[in-house]
Structure formats: C-alpha cells, structure tokens
Amino acid sequence: MSxxxxxxxxxxxxxxxxxxxxxxxxxxxxxxxxxxxxxxxxAVVDAQTGGIVRITTGATANDNWRIDWGVIRSLLVAKKIVxxxxxxxxxxxxxxxQIGCRxxxxxxxxxxxxxxxxxxxxxxxxxxxxxxVDTGIVVDTDWHIYRIEAHTHGSNHLHFYYDGAEVTGxxxxxAANITANxxxxxxxxxxxxxxxxIVDIDYVAARQDR
Numbered sequence: 001m002s003x004x005x006x007x008x009x010x011x012x013x014x015x016x017x018x019x020x021x022x023x024x025x026x027x028x029x030x031x032x033x034x035x036x037x038x039x040x041x042x043a044v045v046d047a048q049t050g051g052i053v054r055i056t057t058g059a060t061a062n063d064n065w066r067i068d069w070g071v072i073r074s075l076l077v078a079k080k081i082v083x084x085x086x087x088x089x090x091x092x093x094x095x096x097x098q099i100g101c102r103x104x105x106x107x108x109x110x111x112x113x114x115x116x117x118x119x120x121x122x123x124x125x126x127x128x129x130x131x132x133v134d135t136g137i138v139v140d141t142d143w144h145i146y147r148i149e150a151h152t153h154g155s156n157h158l159h160f161y162y163d164g165a166e167v168t169g170x171x172x173x174x175a176a177n178i179t180a181n182x183x184x185x186x187x188x189x190x191x192x193x194x195x196x197x198i199v200d201i202d203y204v205a206a207r208q209d210r
Contacts, residue, residue, distance in 0.1 A: 018074070021205040025051040033067050040065025040189070045200070052200045055189050059196040064096075067201075069184035073103060076182050077150040077158075079208040083185060084147040086202040092139060094192035097199060098124075099146050102186040107179035109158055109172070111146045113139045115192060123160045125172050127179040133169030137162055143202065150208075156180075 022030060024044050029035055035042040039058030042065060044051065057063040075081045085099050093115070100110025109125035112132065121139055124132045147161040151171070156178045160170040172178070185204050191197045 016210055017207055018079075018210060019207045021203060023051045023203045024053040024201065029053055029067070032069055032072060034070030035065070035067050037063070037065035039063040040196075042067050052202050055187060055199050055201070057189055057191045057197045059191075059194060061094075061191060061193050063196070064188065064190035066186065066188040068102065068186045073182035073184050075101060075184060075206060075208055077156050077178055077180070078152060079150075079210070080152060081150040081183075081206065081208045082147070083204070083206040084145060085185075085187065085204050086143060086145050087187070088143045088200045088202075089139065089141050090198035090200065091141065091195075093195055093197065095197045096188070096190035096192065097197075098186065098188040100148055100186055101183040103179050103181035103183045107181050108183070108186060109148065109178065110186065111148075111160065111162075121162070121167070123158075123167060123169055123172060125158055125174075125177050125179075127181075128176040129174070131172050131174050131177045133172065135160075135162065135167040135169055137167060150178075 040056050042055045045054045055065050057065050097113045098110040102108035107127050112122040112124045119138050121135045121137045122132050145163050149159040155175040157171045157173040160167050189199050
C-alpha cells in the first residue's frame with residue numbers, strides 16, 4: 001500500500017486511521033477470519049516466503065470456499081476504505097473468483113473472474129442494483145495486486161487498481177450501487193467443473209479513516 005515517505009506512523013496517526021494487515025504467518029488462519037463454503041478449505045501453507053493462505057475448492061462442479069470476517073463488519077465506504085490483496089491462481093479453468101469486500105450477498109464490491117463471462121477480470125459493485133465492467137485484463141496464474149479505494153468527493157465511488165495501475169472502467173460511480181453498509185474483506189472461489197481450484201493469498205491489508 002502506498003504511504004507518504006515522511007508520514008508519521010505513531011499514536012497520533014493511529015487516532016486518525018484504522019490500519020489492519022494479515023501476512024498469514026503461523027500455523028493457522030487467524031481468529032478474525034471466517035473460513036466456510038460447501039466443500040473446500042483455507043489453510044496457511046508452510047515454506048512460502050512471507051506466508052500465504054491457500055483456498056481450495058472441492059473437485060465437483062459448484063464446490064466453493066471463501067474467507068471473510070464472518071459477523072465482523074468494520075469497514076465503511078464513507079470512511080474511505082483502501083483494501084489491497086496480493087493473490088495468485090494456480091490454474092485457469094471453469095470457475096468464479098471474487099476478491100474485494102462484502103456486507104452480504106446483495107451488498108459487495110470486488111474484482112470478478114467468471115469463465116461464463118470470458119477470460120478477463122471484471123470490476124463489480126452492487127447494492128440497490130449492480131455495475132459490472134470488463135477491464136480487458138486477461139486472467140493468468142501469476143502473482144498480482146488487487147487494490148480498491150473508496151473515495152467520497154462528489155459522491156461515493158470506487159477506484160480499482162491492478163498491479164498499481166487503475167483499470168479500464170474505473171472508477172465505478174453509480175452511488176446507488178455502492179453499499180452504505182459496513183463491509184469486510186471477502187475472497188470467494190467456486191469451481192464450475194469437476195476439477196478443484198486453488199488461489200493463494202500472500203497478504204490482505206486495509207485502512208480507513210476513524
């Protein structure tokens with residue numbers, strides 16, 4: 001996450017901003033995470049530089065798994081959320097992957113890969129309605145950084161960045177489609193075929209105003 005070179009990281013700045021980060025170190029996923037789905041798992045993997053959590057689906061079509069904060073919803077667009085994920089798919093196949101934030105099934109925003117829609121990443125937000133835009137970025141199996149910034153000047157809107165560059169179609173500006181509810185980090189993996197899918201996450205980081 002970008003930080004001004006001379007920005008003070010001290011108790012004074014902690015009063016102004018909420019900071020949180022997980023590098024997935026240790027022997028298990030930390031307590032704030034809710035790991036669930038119909039068939040699959042999320043586990044910290046040893047012998048990975050910096051630590052990773054590996055999300056795996058089952059090997060039957062429609063098996064899925066996700067990590068989120070369960071009932072902990074502490075992030076708010078109106079407080080100018082910045083959230084960043086570094087993640088890597090192990091294979092490309094018939095599947096769905098969503099990386100971003102959610103309140104519930106009808107209130108969320110994320111990077112979206114769905115093979116029923118093609119080979120590209122989409123950006124998506126929904127609350128009252130929905131907005132989805134094709135970024136033109138082809139999904140691959142390399143490490144990438146997925147960053148979403150909530151801005152409030154004018155009206156609430158969301159900027160999406162892929163490896164530091166703002167994507168085509170960003171920002172999403174239909175305010176009615178941007179949830180006013182508190183949200184949490186969200187990563188959802190779903191296989192559309194009888195083949196398991198894997199996504200590795202290196203870190204998740206978030207900040208917002210107090």
